[in-house]
Amino acid sequence: MQGTASHSPSLAAPQQATRTAAAARPYGRYLYLAINIAILVFLLAPIAVVVVFALNPTPFIQFPPVGVSLRWFEKFFASRDFMHALWFSLEVAVLTTVSATALGASAALALARGNLPGTRLIVATMLSPLMLPAILTGLALFQTYVLLDVGRPTWGLVAGHTLVTLPYVVRTTLAVLHNFDTRLEEAAQNLGASPLRTFFEVTLPLIKPGVLAGAIFAFIVSFDQFPVSLFLVSPGNETLPVTLFNYLKFDLDGTIGAASVVSIVLAFVVVIGLDRTVGLRSYVKL
Amino acid sequence: MSSTATTRPNGLALFILPSALLFALFFFLPIGLMAVMSVLTGNPVVMPKVAFTTRHYARMIGDPFYLEVIWTTIRIGLVTTLVALLIGYPLAHWMARIKSRTGHALLLMAVLAPMLTGIVVRTFAWMTLLSDKGVINQTLISLGLISQPLKLMYTETGIVVGLVHIYVPFMVLTLTGVIGRIDERLEQAAENLGASPLRAFLEVTLPLSLPGILAGSLLVFALAISAYVTPILLGGFQIMTLPILIYQQISANFNVGFAAALGIILLMISLLLVIAYNRALGLVSGQRELQ
Numbered sequence: 197m198q199g200t201a202s203h204s205p206s207l208a209a210p211q212q213a214t215r216t217a218a219a220a221r222p223y224g225r226y227l228y229l230a231i232n233i234a235i236l237v238f239l240l241a242p243i244a245v246v247v248v249f250a251l252n253p254t255p256f257i258q259f260p261p262v263g264v265s266l267r268w269f270e271k272f273f274a275s276r277d278f279m280h281a282l283w284f285s286l287e288v289a290v291l292t293t294v295s296a297t298a299l300g301a302s303a304a305l306a307l308a309r310g311n312l313p314g315t316r317l318i319v320a321t322m323l324s325p326l327m328l329p330a331i332l333t334g335l336a337l338f339q340t341y342v343l344l345d346v347g348r349p350t351w352g353l354v355a356g357h358t359l360v361t362l363p364y365v366v367r368t369t370l371a372v373l374h375n376f377d378t379r380l381e382e383a384a385q386n387l388g389a390s391p392l393r394t395f396f397e398v399t400l401p402l403i404k405p406g407v408l409a410g411a412i413f414a415f416i417v418s419f420d421q422f423p424v425s426l427f428l429v430s431p432g433n434e435t436l437p438v439t440l441f442n443y444l445k446f447d448l449d450g451t452i453g454a455a456s457v458v459s460i461v462l463a464f465v466v467v468i469g470l471d472r473t474v475g476l477r478s479y480v481k482l
Numbered sequence: 483m484s485s486t487a488t489t490r491p492n493g494l495a496l497f498i499l500p501s502a503l504l505f506a507l508f509f510f511l512p513i514g515l516m517a518v519m520s521v522l523t524g525n526p527v528v529m530p531k532v533a534f535t536t537r538h539y540a541r542m543i544g545d546p547f548y549l550e551v552i553w554t555t556i557r558i559g560l561v562t563t564l565v566a567l568l569i570g571y572p573l574a575h576w577m578a579r580i581k582s583r584t585g586h587a588l589l590l591m592a593v594l595a596p597m598l599t600g601i602v603v604r605t606f607a608w609m610t611l612l613s614d615k616g617v618i619n620q621t622l623i624s625l626g627l628i629s630q631p632l633k634l635m636y637t638e639t640g641i642v643v644g645l646v647h648i649y650v651p652f653m654v655l656t657l658t659g660v661i662g663r664i665d666e667r668l669e670q671a672a673e674n675l676g677a678s679p680l681r682a683f684l685e686v687t688l689p690l691s692l693p694g695i696l697a698g699s700l701l702v703f704a705l706a707i708s709a710y711v712t713p714i715l716l717g718g719f720q721i722m723t724l725p726i727l728i729y730q731q732i733s734a735n736f737n738v739g740f741a742a743a744l745g746i747i748l749l750m751i752s753l754l755l756v757i758a759y760n761r762a763l764g765l766v767s768g769q770r771e772l773q
Contacts, residue, residue, distance in 0.1 A: 224680065228572070239650070240596070245617055246606065256615065299500045303502075306495050311495065318498070322501065331729070332516075332708070333509070335728060335732065335741060336509075339742065342738070343515060343525070416598055420600035422600070422601050423708075426710070440602045441711060448610070448613075453610075456603040459599075464595075
């Protein structure tokens with residue numbers, strides 16, 4: 197973008213227009229950067245405010261903050277309700293990650309290598325929970341569990357979470373499967389490896405980054421999931437987002453801030469881990 | 483693609499079965515049951531004698547209150563989509579065109595950071611910013627710019643601000659992919675021929691990114707109309723949208739049939755949007771094949 201102006205005069209461009217464009221360029225460039233920085237502030241400031249609020253000792257919102265204290269973190273970690281919810285959320289997220297990864301990765305393998313008819317339609321269907329309202333998935337599952345009279349078991353919640361996290365695993369695994377050279381598998385087989393051995397020694401190591409990326413997405417999405425959980429949790433066995441939501445309806449003190457910081461830190465640790473191990477760039481295309 | 487001889491499913495095709503079972507039991511069956519419930523007079527488990535009825539749908543169409551709720555939901559969705567597009571486009575353009583790898587990585591982190599912060603947490607963040615004694619009002623009052631707090635929360639504007647913040651990353655990621663595929667030399671050619679950068683953008687880049695704009699907008703709209711947490715907390719239970727109404731029918735009124743009918747309406751709107759979204763993305767990949 198920047199380098200073009202210098203050699204444009206040698207072309208037969210209208211002199212007048214070139215000069216106007218060159219004069220307008222620095223201002224346009226500054227405006228462009230200013231707008232973008234304002235947008236970045238809009239995106240990141242609310243997260244910063246949560247952190248400030250969590251560390252501020254006053255029990256109400258005060259700006260600018262008056263000091264730094266960890267009392268809200270103490271209150272959060274001492275609260276039975278919040279701790280129970282945190283552990284329950286982690287339990288559900290781990291179970292969801294395991295099932296979504298196992299199901300999603302094998303589905304992606306079948307879709308990429310199984311010669312299935314109607315692959316496009318199957319992929320579209322498997323990705324559809326991403327776009328269809330999650331609150332409907334919650335409502336529909338809730339009605340089904342009521343009709344079948346199964347109550348609100350943890351497996352029912354995990355099934356709902358698996359449904360909405362499976363698309364991430366399918367997508368990241370399909371992306372690596374489409375990118376790697378199938379001749380590697382053919383070569384292994386030509387050299388005498390059985391299909392099973394080819395799978396474990398060639399295919400699996402190659403798709404591992406995609407599967408891992410999908411698993412991490414599944415974990416984070418499940419840990420933060422709200423609409424499906426809203427319908428499927430039972431009283432006394434609530435996930436952290438549901439507990440936070442119920443607390444928020446009545447109270448707005450720093451405990452929520454502390455709880456938010458804990459969940460933000462958790463997500464960031466996971467994502468930085470992801471970036472270090474497999475790289476983010478190739479997996480966040482929508 | 484690679485193996486030309488065999489087009490019949492092989493052994494690996496069986497690996498689709500567990501996921502197919504999950505979708506059959508926990509997706510298609512429940513949605514089918516929801517459709518059935520929406521045309522029944524009651525819960526067939528509790529009441530043995532249930533009959534077919536269209537009264538849930540008739541109630542929705544006959545009562546201006548429910549039509550108003552549907553319209554409010556769509557209106558909030560449209561405004562959110564428009565603002566998300568206006569905010570998301572410049573950032574997506576920057577991300578797609580930035581030369582430095584570190585710069586790109588930092589921008590990507592900035593876009594992903596809000597995405598990785600749960601919806602409840604982000605809505606809470608906006609409550610601390612927008613409420614009467616929130617950061618924005620306190621700052622404006624201490625600067626002497628206003629004497630009474632501005633009413634930012636419990637308004638549709640507040641809801642839209644929160645929703646834009648939550649869904650703009652989806653817009654940015656969709657647009658970045660599409661803008662990144664537009665050959666930068668096209669813009670440079672326009673500028674070399676004397677067009678200002680703005681005109682080169684308006685006449686070259688913008689038209690070529692239309693499919694991305696369409697796809698991103700449909701995605702954000704679909705997500706915004708199904709939002710529950712943000713409208714209820716930032717709207718302070720005063721502004722009614724379709725998802726809020728659906729949950730209220732379950733939790734307060736226990737009217738499962740009516741909730742199902744409302745759900746089916748929301749599902750229909752979303753399905754149309756999903757189909758349109760896939761078409762729009764199809765246009766993008768079609769374009770790439772032509773290049």
